Amino acid sequence: MGAFWGHADMGIFFMALGLWWLYNIFRDYFMSGCDLNIFRSRISYGLPCKPRIPIEIIMKLLFIGGVILFEFSTSGLHFISKDGNFRNIIYLQHLTMFGIFFIHALVDLMEWIDAPVPRGSAALTGAFAFGWTALSMYYHVKVGNREQVDVLLHTMPNYVIYMLLASFLYEHYHGYKGILAPTVRAFSSLFLGTWFIQEGWVLFVHDRFPGGEKNPEWDLADERNAHFIPVAFGCHLLVDFIIVAILYVVLYFVYIPKSRLACLRLWQKWRPLKTSDEDENECLLLGNDDKEDMFV
Incomplete structure (x- = not known):
């Protein structure tokens, strides 16, 4: 992920996941007649025309598995140098993040096929995966002398990740009743997607592939640029909220x-x-x- 396209790939993935969740949540809500006694949310959804096919889980396994293989190939699995010092630690940190997401997808698949795993394991592993992502991003910039802009880019989205984590657990412990918690989960995923792209856009060049060079147009230590990051954060929240509202209205007219x-x-x-x-x-x-x- 130490490049623009690495951040963009993750951003597109979380955006697609958030929009996919929103579509299925709103569709099921409207098809239930907006009756919260009938409506039930899900952790993952199947193919619309073939609901028994776990298309979301399949896509998560394929994408995250591909990212893990890419991290393996980039790092070469060499994390200790010849003189005994650590090296390529950032790749190892990424592998822990994606590895937990991969475990979540596997557990979700086992629940889908009614394997003998405790009910709620998919929600718990999902919350665990996003929780570790937030902690990982925090300590990624906490250690060492990082510029203000870099610190803000990596720490501000943690507040949204914690909301996503809480929504996972809230849905499970309330029997997947209600529409607000799953909508918060989907909105948070959508926000993470747009923010990952913003993060890569600021930190790295984006006119070449994979875009691993630092972006010379941004002075990460400039206080004015640091003040802009919270403004950008608020703009992302606003735009993503408008996207959710538009999707809600469109699906309302489609299914009602x-x-x-x-x-x-x-x-x-x-x-x-x-x-x-x-x-x-x-x-x-x-x-x-x-x-x-x-x-x-």
């Missing part, structure tokens, strides 16, 4: 048919004046919709 009828009636009320033929056609359309509602 009566909402489309309400919009049509609202348009009928406030639309510009039309010809009598157009009025007659829309009245027929609304009449058909009303008849269909009588049989729902």
